[in-house]
Amino acid sequence: MHCLNAWDAEIYRAMSHRIKRRIIECLADGDLSYTELFNAVTDGDHDKFGHHLRDLKGFVELEPSTKKYCLTHTGRLLDASIQNFRFVTSVGRRLTDCIQHLGLGDHAVGFYKTEDFKHKMLFPFIEAGLQKNDAVFYLASEHRLSSEDQAILRYGIDLDRFRAGALTIMSAREWYLKKGKARAKTIVANWLRLLKEKKKTGFTGLRAVGEMGVFFDYGKSKEALRYEAELGRRSTYDMCGLCLYDKNKLDLQQSIQLLDYHGHSISKGVVGKTAN
Numbered sequence: 637m638h639c640l641n642a643w644d645a646e647i648y649r650a651m652s653h654r655i656k657r658r659i660i661e662c663l664a665d666g667d668l669s670y671t672e673l674f675n676a677v678t679d680g681d682h683d684k685f686g687h688h689l690r691d692l693k694g695f696v697e698l699e700p701s702t703k704k705y706c707l708t709h710t711g712r713l714l715d716a717s718i719q720n721f722r723f724v725t726s727v728g729r730r731l732t733d734c735i736q737h738l739g740l741g742d743h744a745v746g747f748y749k750t751e752d753f754k755h756k757m758l759f760p761f762i763e764a765g766l767q768k769n770d771a772v773f774y775l776a777s778e779h780r781l782s783s784e785d786q787a788i789l790r791y792g793i794d795l796d797r798f799r800a801g802a803l804t805i806m807s808a809r810e811w812y813l814k815k816g817k818a819r820a821k822t823i824v825a826n827w828l829r830l831l832k833e834k835k836k837t838g839f840t841g842l843r844a845v846g847e848m849g850v851f852f853d854y855g856k857s858k859e860a861l862r863y864e865a866e867l868g869r870r871s872t873y874d875m876c877g878l879c880l881y882d883k884n885k886l887d888l889q890q891s892i893q894l895l896d897y898h899g900h901s902i903s904k905g906v907v908g909k910t911a912n
Contacts, residue, residue, distance in 0.1 A: 667704040736764040744900035759791040765843030771834035775808035775846035818859035820866040841874030869899035
């Protein structure tokens, strides 16, 4: 299995660079020779073009019998996402700003390798929700439940400043898996019920962040993807979602599907957003 841990650099290079994107887009329309592809993509330097073409190994291959370039299976998966996303480099404070600017209706996916980077996405998301008078729900992994409230305080979020019930931390397993089942429509219905309850008490909306590893830990990866598809890229309700995924638990196809199911994508060094 190709983990996203090993592929994320290639994915984001292909999706963020103009020439690489153009190569993928041209080959999606049909196989092309080197000259045909070069003329379709650029009128510039052959050496630079060759570098970009070589950098797409795994997504693009040369068909020996026709001497033409074509997309591999993973290249075609990537093309499906590349049509919908535009990517910008995000460094330092800009990452925090992008997360804090997520609003009601937004559905974002965050990919992480380390707990440190997960917290760099998690804490600004929670803080923004509290400041906007959203009811914030954090669905944490079982082994993090007893320590995350202290980590939030160390980050500098003073929970005493906010009204009672503004932040709830609970088990991701208990929320997503009921009696060992993970039913997408049921989970979404539960979110909507909770949203209605919180708005009745005066909150503006519902901001939810969930650690999605529980689906994979219990062999429910397909159910996780069904749930993400059910939510869609945008919500028509007063909800904002951030779904956190450990890259080591994902293969390439799953990661690209997750890009398709979310309106925003966050990974170390890169922030993505749907183009339409």
